[in-house]
Amino acid sequence: MITITANGKINLTLDILGRRDDGYHEVEMIMQSINLSDKLTIEKIDICDIILDCVVEGVSDKKDNLIYKAAELFLRTYNISCGVKISLEKNIPVAAGLAGGSTDAAAVLRGMNDLFDLALSARELCVLAAELGSDVPFCVVGGTMLAKGRGEKISPTASLPNCAFVLIKPKLGISTAWVYKNYREQLVKKHPDSNLMMGELAKKNLDGICGSLGNVLESVTIGTYPQLAVYKEKLCLYGAKAALMSGSGPSIFAVCGDAAAARRIAVKMRREYEELEVYEAVPASADK
């Protein structure tokens, strides 16, 4: 039996460079793992089956769960003739823009690699991961990465300096496909510059990093749900250095100098907005 931690992620930058023939968008983004995480337990079983123990609202416990798909892909690719039972402890909010499903799938690949002693490299796992979803290769490796292509081409960047995050999750579940489908370049006021962000990361300049945050998908999700802009403003008013939507949303993360500052802001947000789930987190480093 093996237990794996599956970290969530935020996007420090997210830019769309164009639409591709395969229906996906060409992206350029800097992704960051956070310690808000799910826990998966994987054990071998004698029958040739995949048993999923997942009791989470809004998440299927059937074959359409990314965990199931990842386990099936792994067993098939490596001709493994026994089965697995996988239990999920869900802490990352669902359909939030924090890669909840993607990180669970990545954890299954990493965990089964260890459980079956295959010693596959991160690069080999990332090939499988890309079949499961655009964010899954990043979630296999974690840390701070530049992601290109449809998100699956990852390369490491300098890591964040010490800081902490407040994350808020409004009671909205947003479909990633819907957000990309409704993206209109002409509605974007400013595109983030990933090179600039990488320079600030290399200098460990938290203020510069905060000044370089940007996500073009805000134009769709915040354009549709303007209340999200109010939460962003409030996070900054309460002392955050900056706030940005993560991924396709609706979660917003606020960057704070340290955990004590994040705690103070989280307390105020919880008190003022009962409709929000509020989390505190810190950056997580790479797994491999």
Ligand SMILES: C[C@](O)(CO)[C@H](O)COP(=O)(O)OP(=O)(O)OC[C@H]1O[C@@H](n2ccc(N)nc2=O)[C@H](O)[C@@H]1O
């Ligand atoms: C928004 C982000 O989370 C930012 O990290 C990712 O770009 C989305 O990654 P993901 O959830 O792993 O996405 P996938 O499961 O691969 O795709 C979900 C849907 O989003 C759209 N999609 C996704 C990635 C991409 N580069 N272009 C797209 O247009 C497609 O309609 C696709 O059907």
Ligand SMILES: Nc1ncnc2c1ncn2[C@@H]1O[C@H](COP(=O)(O)OP(=O)(O)OP(=O)(O)O)[C@@H](O)[C@H]1O
């Ligand atoms: N293991 C899983 N955990 C969470 N959601 C899952 C899982 N498997 C499938 N899903 C489905 O995936 C959809 C997106 O949920 P998820 O939490 O992955 O969103 P997200 O954080 O916005 O993803 P991303 O940031 O990668 O776009 C939901 O409809 C959910 O039911």
